[in-house]
Amino acid sequence: MSTNPSVLSTQPVKKVVIAGGGTAGWMTAALLKKVLGKQVDVELVESEDIGIVGVGEATIPPIQVFNQYLGIDEKVFLKETNGTIKLAIKFENWRVKGDSYFHTFGAPGTNMGFCSFQHYFLRAQQAGLTESLWDFDLNYLACKEGKVGKINNPNPIFEMQYAYHFDSALYGQFLRRFSEKLGVKRTEGMIDKIDTDTTTGFIKELTLKNGTKVKGDLFVDCTGFRGLLTKQTLGTEFEDWSHLLPANSALAVPTKRFETTLPYTRSIAHHVGWQWRIPLTHRNGNGIVYSNDFMSDDEAEATLMGNLDSEALDTPRKISFTTGRTDKQWNKNVISIGLASGFLEPLESTSIHLIQSGIVRLLKMFPNEGIFQSTIDTYNAESKQEFETIRDFIVLHYHLTERTDSDFWNYMRNMDIPDRLKNKMAIFADSAAIFNDNNDIFRDASWLQVMMGQGSKPTDFHPAAKVPSNEDLLKTMHNLLRTKQQPLGHLTAHDQYLAQ
Ligand SMILES: Cc1cc2nc3c(=O)[nH]c(=O)nc-3n(C[C@H](O)[C@H](O)[C@H](O)COP(=O)(O)OP(=O)(O)OC[C@H]3O[C@@H](n4cnc5c(N)ncnc54)[C@H](O)[C@@H]3O)c2cc1C
Incomplete structure (x- = not known):
């Protein structure tokens, strides 16, 4: 018997059961098996009688890393999923009707030393600069020309990050073939009954409609919005964020x-x-x-x-959906991943990323000789922070608006928002500074583009931006604009790139 008060189970985790075979289920199966190999058996249960969500999804750049972990070739991936390249999101009518701006995966400007580019940009505007923030962003320039490509230049000034649009149902099917080759067992059938241990409350076994029993040490709930294991069986509470994001x-x-x-x-x-x-x-x-x-x-x-x-x-x-998250993403021996763990509307294309980061977090904390409360608490704290920072970023788009043309926009503009977001908007409006939280997947460049795009106009900037003379600063800015244009000639029209 362990004397560690944090230990919940001393049973070694030798078998993982994944309930659900949508994008979340198959992404989880593929990476767990790839990393853990023969150490752990992985069985995925899914029912063809229940459909999956798959609407044509957009993603953010870390998806490339996920495919790289699995060793999936980008060309094969794009072909199998009918995928295309995504350099940005164009937001239209968000600040006011008729206006638009881009949130790109690039970074406007360049590293200017002690303080960030936006401070120099704001100062240069005062000195007569007429170009927009986005004219300094390679992703934006490529979007305007409809071009994509890889820039083989390590200079960060030429950084052009990208992600994909793809059919997530096809991605799931592709990962199913990939996972089965690695040794993941797939079991077809409707989960009908779930047994828990009367002492620990842990899930022990799933029983399918045809009578098949599937036992496991650790369960991953990927059953979509229904959250069959976590919500319906363990009674995990759902934190409802509809007051901040009322879309349902x-x-x-x-x-x-x-x-x-x-x-x-x-x-x-x-x-x-x-x-x-x-x-x-x-x-x-x-x-x-x-x-x-x-x-x-x-x-x-x-x-x-x-x-x-x-x-x-x-x-x-x-x-139909409710915005929010389960308050314990890891509860007893069940980790919820994908729609079972919560949902934030797809405004910033973050759901598949949350699947990815949930799996990576699970792998980093994967239990060996037993399950500890300390691991569960750390997992839950990190995922809470990640969900909340994404939620706040999405709320920013709705709240920082000048639209007054409906009850909806009036509600969004006037609602009370979380303190963290309030502070972030205030410090930017006051001083052009951006401070990021740990686990915020959106970098300063993202916050900058959306805050400026939604109409925030900082009233001040850092004094370091006043060091160069007007003339020197404008010269630097115009050189930078020319430099940012240089790689455009090496990029390819998007359709030509995909055809290649
Ligand atoms: C409107 C909308 C737009 C979206 N757009 C984007 C986007 O642009 N970018 C992005 O990243 N994400 C987006 N998403 C989210 C993305 O589609 C999902 O995160 C992704 O498809 C993962 O879904 P899932 O696997 O968690 O659930 P699902 O696809 O619902 O899969 C659930 C699985 O559970 C199985 N199952 C359920 N109950 C049982 C049972 N009793 N027995 C056996 N099996 C069972 C089903 O068979 C199915 O295989 C969007 C979602 C919505 C709703």
Whole structure:
């Protein structure tokens, strides 16, 4: 018997059972098996009678690292998932109707020494600079020309990060084949009954409708919004964030692809909610995200269908959700990953990233000879912080707006927001400074673009930006603008790149 008060179980973890075979389930299966090899058996249970969520997804750059861990070749990945390159999101109508800005994966400007680029940029504007912040961003310049590519120059001034748009259902199927080759066992069947240990409360076994029993030491709940293991069986509480992000509905519809594939996602705000356009190689993903408290389904459908750029290939599919997260992402011997762990609307394309970071966190803390409360608490604290920083970043887009044209925008503009976000917006507005929290996946450059794009105008900047003379500063800025243009000639039109 262990004397460590933190120990919950001394049973070695030799078998992991993953419930659910959507993107979350198969991403988890693939990486656990790849890293843990023969040390741990991995079995995934899924039911073909229950569909998966898959609407044509946009991602953020760390997805590249996930594929690299697995050793997946980028060309194969793009082909298998009908994927395209994403350099940015274009936000349209968010500050006011008719206005737009980009949130790119690049970084406007360059490292200027002691203080960040925006301080020099603001000072240069006072000195007569007419170019925008985004003119200093290579990703933005490439978006304007519809070009993509890899820049083989280690100078960070030429950094051009990218992610992908892809069909996550196809990604799941691809990872299924990949995982099965590695030795993951797939069991088809509907989970009907879940047994827990009467002493520890741990889940012991799943029973499928056909009577098959699946035992495990550790369970990963990837059953989507229903959270069959964590919410329905262990009773894990759900933290509801609808007061900050009231959207609770989406309608998704595929449309014909365009002749020219954009290298960015479009996010178009409407009088209530917003619409996404995600270019894939075989079709476009489209959808509207809205709150039923402010707009009916019929009105949402009319808004979506009236704002499509190409022919609809189906009728819209409704998906209902509640924004928030389970308060214990790891509860007893169950870790929830994917939609089972919580949901934040796809405004900044973060759900698949949260799947990835959940899996990586689990692997870093993977139990060996037993499960400890200390591990669970650390896992939960880190994931809470990560979810909250993403939530705040999404709230920023809605709250920092000048739109007054509906009850919805008036609510979003006037609602009370978390202190962390309040402080972040205030310090930027007062002094142009940006301070990031640990576990915030969005870097300063992201916060900068969205705060400036949504209309924040800092009233001051760092005194170091006043050191160069007006003339020297403008010269530096104009040199930088020219330098940022240099790689454009080496990039390729997006469709040509994909065809290659
Ligand atoms: C409107 C919308 C737009 C989105 N856009 C983006 C985006 O742009 N970028 C992004 O990163 N993410 C996006 N997402 C999120 C992304 O689609 C999901 O994170 C991703 O698909 C993972 O889903 P999942 O695997 O957790 O759940 P699901 O796809 O729902 O899979 C659940 C699995 O559980 C299984 N299951 C459930 N119950 C049982 C049972 N009783 N027995 C057996 N099996 C069972 C099902 O068979 C299925 O395999 C979006 C989500 C929505 C709703």
